[in-house]
Amino acid sequence: MSGRNPSVKVTWAEAFRDITIRSIDRGQLPILAGFFLIIIIAWRLPEATLEQLASSLVGRFVETNALGWVFAVLLGGGWVVHAATMRRVHHNEMKRLAQERTQLQKKLSSQKNIHSSKRNRK
16 A cells, blocks of 8 residues: 555545646646646536537538647647657666765765865854
């Protein structure tokens, strides 16, 4: 298990807060905002209008008039994959630099004649 107490209930507000914070951390807040905007618009549309809109969208995909939208979605997906890859590369590089810094600090701290920049103060 992940170490969490299974008896603790998470409210919808806490879940929404956590998802929003995570999307901000990952740089995906505009995608999340767009997704919620589409959900809200679909929720508020009358059923007949929503059905008409859905059939129109499917018809456009069949006629390939909406091919640009398909490419836009693919481009957005590519951006998400690229952002995740770059974040992983950056994280690995920071880990490598931290290890290198730690090794250099250990090497320097093992030397006998280390002088502080404050040594001339009285």
